[in-house]
Each structure stands twice: as C-alpha cells, then as structure tokens.
Amino acid sequence: MFGFVDALGLTGAVGFLVARFVPVARLPFWGCAIRRTTGWPCPGCGLTRVADRMSHFNVAGAWEANPLGTVAAMLFMVAIVAAVLHVAFKVPMPQVTLTPREWYWVRVALGVLVVVNYGFVVVHTRFPYLLTG
Amino acid sequence: MQASCPHCKNVFSTERTGIQFCPNCGQQINVPDPSGAAAPPPPPPGGAPGVPPSLGAGQRGPVPWEERGQRGLFGAFFETCKMLVMQPEMFWSRLRPDGSLGDGLFFGWICFAIYGVLNIPLQLVSSSLNRGSVDQILAASKDMPPEVRRMFATLLGGGSVGIIVGEIIIYPVFMIIGAAITHLFCMIFGVSKNGFNATVRVLGYAQAPYLIGWIPCCGQLVAAIYSIVLVIWGLARVQESTTARSVMAVLALPVLLCCCIFGAAMIAGMAGAGAANMR
Numbered sequence: 224m225f226g227f228v229d230a231l232g233l234t235g236a237v238g239f240l241v242a243r244f245v246p247v248a249r250l251p252f253w254g255c256a257i258r259r260t261t262g263w264p265c266p267g268c269g270l271t272r273v274a275d276r277m278s279h280f281n282v283a284g285a286w287e288a289n290p291l292g293t294v295a296a297m298l299f300m301v302a303i304v305a306a307v308l309h310v311a312f313k314v315p316m317p318q319v320t321l322t323p324r325e326w327y328w329v330r331v332a333l334g335v336l337v338v339v340n341y342g343f344v345v346v347h348t349r350f351p352y353l354l355t356g
Numbered sequence: 357m358q359a360s361c362p363h364c365k366n367v368f369s370t371e372r373t374g375i376q377f378c379p380n381c382g383q384q385i386n387v388p389d390p391s392g393a394a395a396p397p398p399p400p401p402g403g404a405p406g407v408p409p410s411l412g413a414g415q416r417g418p419v420p421w422e423e424r425g426q427r428g429l430f431g432a433f434f435e436t437c438k439m440l441v442m443q444p445e446m447f448w449s450r451l452r453p454d455g456s457l458g459d460g461l462f463f464g465w466i467c468f469a470i471y472g473v474l475n476i477p478l479q480l481v482s483s484s485l486n487r488g489s490v491d492q493i494l495a496a497s498k499d500m501p502p503e504v505r506r507m508f509a510t511l512l513g514g515g516s517v518g519i520i521v522g523e524i525i526i527y528p529v530f531m532i533i534g535a536a537i538t539h540l541f542c543m544i545f546g547v548s549k550n551g552f553n554a555t556v557r558v559l560g561y562a563q564a565p566y567l568i569g570w571i572p573c574c575g576q577l578v579a580a581i582y583s584i585v586l587v588i589w590g591l592a593r594v595q596e597s598t599t600a601r602s603v604m605a606v607l608a609l610p611v612l613l614c615c616c617i618f619g620a621a622m623i624a625g626m627a628g629a630g631a632a633n634m635r
Contacts, residue, residue: 224363224364225457225532226552227536227539227551227552230532230533230535230536230539230552230556231536231540233529233532233533233536234532234533234536234537237529237533245504245507246500246504249500249504266612267612315379318379323546326546329544330544330545333544
C-alpha cells in the first residue's frame with residue numbers, strides 16, 4: 224500500500240520537522256564551501272534557508288533564497304497532504320504516465336529551470352543591484 | 357480484460373498485460389497474459405545498444421532471502437550476502453522488481469543493525485577522542501540555545517549507545533527517504549521502468565557491504581563505495597536501464613550538493629585537525 228508519493232510525503236515531513244526544530248544553519252561549519260572560498264554560490268545555495276523559511280511558512284523569504292528550491296518545497300508539501308490522504312483515508316493516487324517523448328521534454332525543462340534558477344541565485348548573491356534596479 | 361490487484365484485491369479493467377499500476381491503491385502489479393502464451397521475444401544477442409541484457413519480471417526467480425521460509429533465516433541471509441558480494445550480476449538479474457518492498461527493507465535493516473551493533477565500541481572510542489574538537493566547534497557558534505548546543509554535542513561527538521540504538525530503530529524511515537530521493541532522480545534519468553518498489557528493493561539489498569563497515573579505518577569507506585556500486589549495478593539491472601543512466605541517477609544529487617556536504621565535512625575536519633594541532 225506504501226507508494227512513491229507516500230515516500231515523498233514522508234521525506235517532506237521529516238525534512239520540514241528538522242528544518243522547523245533543528246537550527247542546523249547556526250552550526251559554525253554549516254554552509255557552502257564554494258561560496259565561502261570563492262564568493263560565488265553553488266546551484267544548491269539557499270536550500271537550507273528555503274527549508275527553514277518554508278517550515279515557518281515564509282514563502283517570500285524562501286523564494287528570495289532559492290526559487291526552484293521553494294517550488295520543490297511546495298511540491299513536497301503537496302506530497303505530504305497526498306500521502307496523508309492516501310495512507311489515512313485510502314484515497315487513490317492519480318497515475319501519471321508519460322511517453323518517452325514527454326519525458327524528454329520534462330528533462331529539458333528541468334535542465335533549463337536549474338540553469339535559470341542558478342542564474343537568479345548568482346545575480347541575487349553577486350549582483351543584487353541588478354534586481355533592485 | 358479484467359485484472360485483480362494482489363495488494364488491495366480490487367478488480368479493474370485494463371487493455372494490456374505486464375507491469376502497471378493498480379488504479380485503486382497505486383501499487384505496481386504484473387498483469388499476466390490470459391492466453392498464457394505470447395512471451396516477449398528474446399532480446400538480440402548483447403541486448404539493445406547500451407541496455408544490458410536482463411530478464412523480464414516474469415522470468416526472474418526469488419533470491420535466497422525471499423525463500424527464507426524454506427532455507428531458514430540465517431541460511432537465507434548468509435546466502436544472499438554471499439551472492440551479493442561474489443555474484444552481484446546473477447543476484448540483480450534474478451531479483452524480481454515487483455516483489456515485496458518489505459523484503460528488501462528488512463534485509464537492509466538487518467545489515468545496518470549488525471553494522472551498528474559491531475560499530476558501538478569504535479563509535480565510543482571516536483566519540484571520546486573527538487569530544488574536545490566538537491566542543492571547540494560548538495563554542496564558536498553564536499546565539500545557539502544551550503539545549504540545542506547539548507544536542508549537537510551529543511550527535512556530533514559520536515553519541516552514546518542510546519543514539520546508536522535509536523539510529524538502528526529509525527533506520528527504515530531513513531531508507532525510505534533515501535529511496536524516495538533516489539527514485540526521483542531515477543525518474544529524471546529514465547531508470548524507473550519498474551517503479552518505486554524496485555528502487556527500494558535494490559537499496560535494501562545493496563546494504564550488504566555494511567556488514568564489514570565496522571572494521572576500523574577502511575571498513576566504512578569500502579562498504580560505502582561497494583554499496584554505491586551495488587546500487588548502480590542493481591538499478592541498471594532491476595529497472596532494466598543502462599549503467600550510464602543508473603550512474604547519473606545515483607550520483608546526480610551527491611554531485612549537485614557535493615560542494616555543500618563535502619565542503620562542510622572538509623571544514624569540520626580541518627577545524628578538528630587544527631584544534632588537535634593547537635593542543
């Protein structure tokens with residue numbers, strides 16, 4: 224009875240609970256080594272802040288830290304709700320089947336999103352004046 | 357045709373045979389061909405370009421661990437470990453992707469429990485050795501509540517027997533989380549043909565190398581590397597994909613986050629070494 228969406232829901236729930244109650248970002252060695260040494264962020268920069276802010280329902284703050292991470296966090300929240308409905312109330316999960324061609328375009332879109340998101344993170348970190356005008 | 361789900365017993369109509377999902381419970385099931393014939397044609401010699409030759413779900417048999425009713429718990433466990441270490445190709449080619457999720461999870465849990473128990477003495481020694489460094493690192497952290505500081509000191513210092521037992525108890529939850537994240541990347545890289553169950557089963561059985569993880573110095577490193585190799589190998593065979601795609605699915609997240617995780621570990625290690633040198 225336990226499926227992939229349930230597992231994603233469990234992952235999201237544990238992640239948000241840790242982000243809500245354990246201040247990992249305050250640890251002195253926590254953080255991105257690339258950013259610390261070069262000043263340039265990595266594609267994953269801001270994800271700890273996203274988890275922390277989303278667990279406090281601060282969507283705007285999370286978006287500022289990492290937009291794609293915020294979307295992923297929202298999808299995890301949807302997965303939590305879906306998993307609860309499925310496990311507790313036996314609500315059937317919708318089955319989405321993609322053709323190989325559709326999968327190809329999903330992968331292309333994901334790649335583009337990752338690049339665009341990294342561009343935003345770089346501009347936000349290194350050239351914030353470009354965003355404020 | 358009408359098909360029945362072995363998990364929820366729901367009867368539904370479908371237009372095709374083979375592996376698919378139950379529309380009621382969402383579990384992956386294998387709908388047999390009612391004619392009993394029309395077996396899929398054998399793959400060409402060497403398989404399709406880039407795809408390793410593997411058996412279909414119907415042609416695979418139970419691995420020793422899934423015959424523990426006949427072989428006995430210890431015999432089945434030993435045989436499975438032996439097969440995973442000595443004949444991984446045969447093991448993965450035989451493992452059914454549509455088998456029980458619990459079998460793989462249970463096997464992985466036992467491996468981790470044995471590793472955890474055998475590792476207790478080493479953990480306690482390293483905990484006492486690292487105590488000073490951990491205290492120094494935590495002292496450098498500003499505005500941290502005292503109770504959180506105590507929690508981190510216990511966790512980072514290697515912990516106590518209670519924490520290790522807690523890790524063993526909670527291990528299946530973390531394995532499911534790991535499987536969910538791995539399967540997400542499997543979907544992105546096209547290594548998810550046989551569904552989430554297959555990924556969980558591969559991850560569970562790939563924990564076998566951790567039986568030597570308690571050996572001081574090299575044990576954990578060897579176990580971790582061989583476990584990753586087994587996951588890649590297993591996903592390629594059980595999900596019926598290519599090794600290259602499997603490598604990308606397994607290593608994408610670590611590579612994406614390596615600068616954060618390895619960087620943090622490196623800085624922590626350097627801080628620890630620096631603290632040790634100062635003393």
